Amino acid sequence: MKRFLLHIVGLLLLMPLYQGCSTEKNTFASRTYHRITSKYNVHFNASESFESGLERIESSLEDDFTRLLPIYKESEPAAANLVKSDMDYAVLKASKLIELHSITEKPKRRRRRTRRYQEFASQEEFNPWIDQSYLLIGKAYFYQHNFMAAIDNLSYVLRKYPDGEARHETQIWLLRSYSELERFAEASEVIQAVQNDRSFPRKLERDLAIATADFYMKQHDYDEAIKFINIALGKTFWRKQKARLQYIEAQLYEELGKPMLAAEAYQKVTRMNPDYRMAFNAKINAAGMFSGEGDAEKIKKELNKMLRDKKNVEFRDQIYYALGNIFFREGNRDMAINNYRKSVASSYNNQFQRAQSSITVADIYFDLQNYRDAQAYYDSAMIIIDDTYPNYEKLSSQYRSLSNLVENLFMVEREDSLQRIAQMPDNERDAFITRLMREEQERQRDAESLALQGQRDQGYYRSNRYRMGMGSGQQGAGWYFYNPQTVAYGQVTFQQRWGQRKLEDNWRRSNKSTVSMDEMDEMAEMIDSSQIVVRVEDPLQKEFYTQDLPLTDSLMALSHDRIRDALYNAGKIYKSEFSNYERSAESFEELMRRYPNNIYQLSAYFDLYDLYELMGDREKSDYYRNLIISRFPESKYAQYLINPNFFVEMQAR
Structure with a gap:
């Protein structure tokens, strides 16, 4: 700072002598004046604004540890808007420097022209801060994500000032600009040029290594990226940046499947000694790399210690997830599921972790053929994720299939439950409903108590207590009223009609334009009020429990039709969507046991024949084959079973 003040004082003292100095004169005095003015006035102000922008990025952009960190924070899309005003000012000042202080006029010819003088006189620019200003403009455009403008300015520096002091730093920024645009062939040419340049300064080797690592990371060539990160680590002494590079290297090893x-x-x-969030995530991820070998108990002890630390309340979902991974790799599936479920239940702010934990436990349930719980946890994830999530299409397809299956399974149990209640004597049914209402009152009191303690929102608690395994386990006739699939069925029905909708105003409308009062009146006129059946939604009213009961013969017949259709649909889904032949056969067998002469009889028989054929059970397969041929001899199914070429021959006719 003292040196800077001395330069300014000197400049002020010499100002009167240089009043006549213009860029059209190339004298020692004019060169000195414009050089000092450029460095300590215009370029200084431009650089200060530029640095202010960098500080803004550093203080405003937080790393997202749920994904692979970028080498540079400024690569994030949000960075451009953060620094726009600072970089605009830097470009303005640097452009002003070029306009007012560029000296291209040749000096007066000397009588004695030494080689040194000839080299000096052959320059195209005599102010050494001009190329630095073009470089600064290129860097400012880079931070604004105007990469084409950055490339134009940086390329100009290399073309116009090939021997200038700024050329090596310019090459690094040109490499970075090409990498951001994924113009990797041109970026590779820059790397090659630098590698062939023996004059490349050692002080820039670290920056070059980081830029090259970024170049390879953007191409997903993580092995090469790690090589250059290691070079950069050896030349980095700033603790914060070194920790970040080391963290990225760890993530790359994880991506490469090298857990150790x-x-x-x-x-x-x-x-x-990084900041707390990075240190926490590093510990969690290190624990997550446990491969089944080593001291698992030590890792679990450390994670449980982290759970007890109040500073980690917001990170408990990640800790439970890490514990779940360790138990899973140890082969303790029950404890793994328990911790994954706790991860979902304790995930409030970290949507990525909530989705990841939900999908992980859903996958386990699916492998265990626990399709109900699998659907419930996929549902928790699908509300959060979008089509940019890894394997989204596969997850979405599996979720839809499970939702259709669960809808049908629920339908069977719902109608069975309602039928059992409907068939009770009146006094027994009334007593049963009174007990359910009393239990609901107690539930609501518990929920309100928890909400007052700040532990759960009442609505969230009531809608999720059973999904998260917190229910009373009530079975029998009351199943329909207090079961997680009641919620799931409503969600499936809602999504089939409206699709995935966020909780917001006018969610029914895919095009949420304003609805006028006239439109609302018009819609109201279209609705026949006599057709509206108002459902009771309050579980403290008796009608809530009686409104769906099949208390007449016609309603009971409709209830049986729903069960019949659902059993048939479930059998089809088990077979075609999940290749679960055993469950499919069970569903079709149940259909035929309960409704022997139903409308799906022939189709169900053929599916049973096919299923047992696929399972290698020849005895049962032959049984259903013979049943079809004897009972439905004229059917196409029978013709096919007698003559496997039946359909081919029929098409050829």
Whole structure:
């Protein structure tokens, strides 16, 4: 600072002598004046504005540890808007410097022209801060994500000032600009040019290594990226940046499927004394690299210690998830599921973790053929994720199939439950409903108590207590009223009609334009009020429990039709969507046991024949084959079973 003030004082003292100095004169005095003015006035102000923008990025953009960190924070889309005003000012000042202080006029010819003088006189620019200003403009455009403008300015520096002091730094920024635009062939040419340049300064080797690592990361060539990160780590002494590079290296090892190296790298991060969030995530990820070998108890002890730390309340979902992973790799599936479920239940702010934990436990339930719970946890994830999520199409397809299956399974149990209640004597039914209403009152009191303690929102608690395994386990006739699938069935029906909708105003409208009063009146006129059946939604009213009961012969017949259709649909879904032949056969067998002469009889027989054929049960397969041929001899199914070429021959006619 003292040196800077001395320069300014000197400049002020010399100002009167240089009043006549213009860029059209190339004298020692004019060169000195414009050089000092450029460095300590215009370029200084431009650089200050530029640095202010960098500080804004550093203080405003937080790393998202749920994904692979970018090498540079400024690569994030949000960075451009953060620094726009600072970079605009830097471009303005640097452009002003070029306009007012560029000296291209040749100096007066000397009588004695030494080689040194000839080299000096052959320059196209005599103010050394001009190329630096073009470089600064290129960097400012880079931070604004105007990469084409950055490339134009940076390329100009290399073309116009090939021997200038700014050329090596310019090459690094040109490499970065090409990488951001994914113009990797041109970026590779820059790397090659730098590698062939023996004059490249050692002080820039670290920046070059980081830029090259970024180049390879953007191409998903993580092995090469790690090589250059290691070079950069050896030349980086700023603790915060070193920890970040080490964290990225650990993530890359994880991406490459090298858990031991990843764990080692994460542990290095924790020893670098990084900020709390990075240290926490490094510990969690190191624990997550447990492969079934080593001291699992030590890792679990550390994670449980982290759970007890009040500073980690908002991170408990990640800790439970890490514990779940360890138990899963140990082969303790029940404890793994328990911790994954706790992760979902404790995830409030971290939507990525909530989705990841939900999908993980859903996958386990699916493998266990626990399709109800699998659907419930996929549902929790699908509300959060969009089509950018990894394997979204596969997840979405599986979720839809499970939702259709659960809808049909629920329909069977719902109608069975309603039929059992409907068939009770009146006094027994009334007593049963009174007991359910009393239990609901107690539930609501519990929920309100929890809400007052700040532990759960009442609505969230009531809608999720059973899904998360907190229900009373009530079975029998009351199943329909207090079961998680009641909620799931409503969600499936809603989504089939409206699709995935966020909770917001006018959610019914895919095009949420304003609805006028005239439109509302018009819609009201279209509705026949006599057709409206108002449902009771309050579980403290008796009608809530009686409104769906099949208390007449016609309603009972409709209830049986629903069960019949649902059993048939479930059998089809088990077979075609999940290739679960055993469950499919059970569903069709149940259909035929309960409704022997139903409308699906022939189709169900053929499916049973086919299923047992697929399962290698020849005895049962032959049984249903013979049943079809003897009972439905004229059917196409029978003709096919007698002559496997039946359909081919029929098409050829």
